[in-house]
Amino acid sequence: MARKIPNVVTIAGVDPSGGAGVLADLKSFSALGAYGCGVIAALTAQNTQGVSGVHVPPVDFLRLQIDTLFADVRLDAVKLGMLGSAQIVATVADRLAHWKAPNVVCDPVMVAKSGDALLARDAVGMVREALLPQCFMMTPNLPEAGVLLEERAPESIKEMYRAAEKLRELLPLKNERWVLLKGGHLPGNELVDLLFDGDRMIEMHGLRMETKNTHGTGCSLSSAIAALLPQAVGELYPVETAVRHARDWLQKAIAASGMLEVGNGHGPVHHFHALWKP
Numbered sequence: 298m299a300r301k302i303p304n305v306v307t308i309a310g311v312d313p314s315g316g317a318g319v320l321a322d323l324k325s326f327s328a329l330g331a332y333g334c335g336v337i338a339a340l341t342a343q344n345t346q347g348v349s350g351v352h353v354p355p356v357d358f359l360r361l362q363i364d365t366l367f368a369d370v371r372l373d374a375v376k377l378g379m380l381g382s383a384q385i386v387a388t389v390a391d392r393l394a395h396w397k398a399p400n401v402v403c404d405p406v407m408v409a410k411s412g413d414a415l416l417a418r419d420a421v422g423m424v425r426e427a428l429l430p431q432c433f434m435m436t437p438n439l440p441e442a443g444v445l446l447e448e449r450a451p452e453s454i455k456e457m458y459r460a461a462e463k464l465r466e467l468l469p470l471k472n473e474r475w476v477l478l479k480g481g482h483l484p485g486n487e488l489v490d491l492l493f494d495g496d497r498m499i500e501m502h503g504l505r506m507e508t509k510n511t512h513g514t515g516c517s518l519s520s521a522i523a524a525l526l527p528q529a530v531g532e533l534y535p536v537e538t539a540v541r542h543a544r545d546w547l548q549k550a551i552a553a554s555g556m557l558e559v560g561n562g563h564g565p566v567h568h569f570h571a572l573w574k575p
Contacts, residue, residue, distance in 0.1 A: 305376065400433050433473075440482060
């Protein structure tokens with residue numbers, strides 16, 4: 298029997314430079330064997346050096362995008378990225394609940410690589426209260442974890458353990474739900490991420506690469522996980538398998554980023570490193 302190709306949708310903002318947001322998500326889906334769909338939650342004027350403007354579509358149109366897509370297309374996973382306002386967050390949460398969306402992976406995008414804010418302060422509470430209960434997994438970095446928990450960001454592996462436990466409490470406790478806490482902001486050459494489901498705390502190790510081409514790494518990792526979760530069904534540890542595969546793919550995408558020449562700031566990763574031959 299032929300493998301069923303999963304349909305995966307990203308609900309996020311658009312980065313015209315293609316390194317982050319919806320365009321990066323679609324590249325990740327395609328590179329990892331999933332058919333990509335996209336719902337536009339925001340438009341940005343952005344390049345590899347910064348964000349100069351944000352335009353948000355009316356929430357009624359955002360709702361219409363989601364409802365029209367879900368009414369027709371079987372969706373096997375959802376990736377959430379930039380949802381810039383409390384009203385947008387509330388709308389997305391409401392429609393995900395209505396459609397009983399599966400495998401929702403939330404990358405709580407708050408700040409661009411350039412340091413520009415991408416989430417309004419008053420939206421953070423809405424993320425905690427309305428959005429995270431609809432999610433299968435959240436993938437915050439350390440600063441985002443600090444904002445979600447209303448405390449300073451973890452500064453050690455030990456503090457990451459405590460933060461992962463607290464973050465898991467923001468998800469539905471009676472269901473299988475996961476936290477992937479990314480430790481890339483800690484110093485040192487070794488990277489440690491924590492994958493936690495409320496029972497198993499799994500340390501995932503990697504090596505830091507010396508490159509400025511890290512634009513959109515968070516977007517690309519979370520979208521890679523969303524693409525792989527439906528394909529990992531049948532594995533002994535499907536979620537762990539999907540996350541490990543996604544991390545390995547992203548490491549190779551970062552390592553190959555020097556093949557690209559995009560902008561003068563934080564360049565993108567090479568999503569198609571396995572497909573485009575030098």
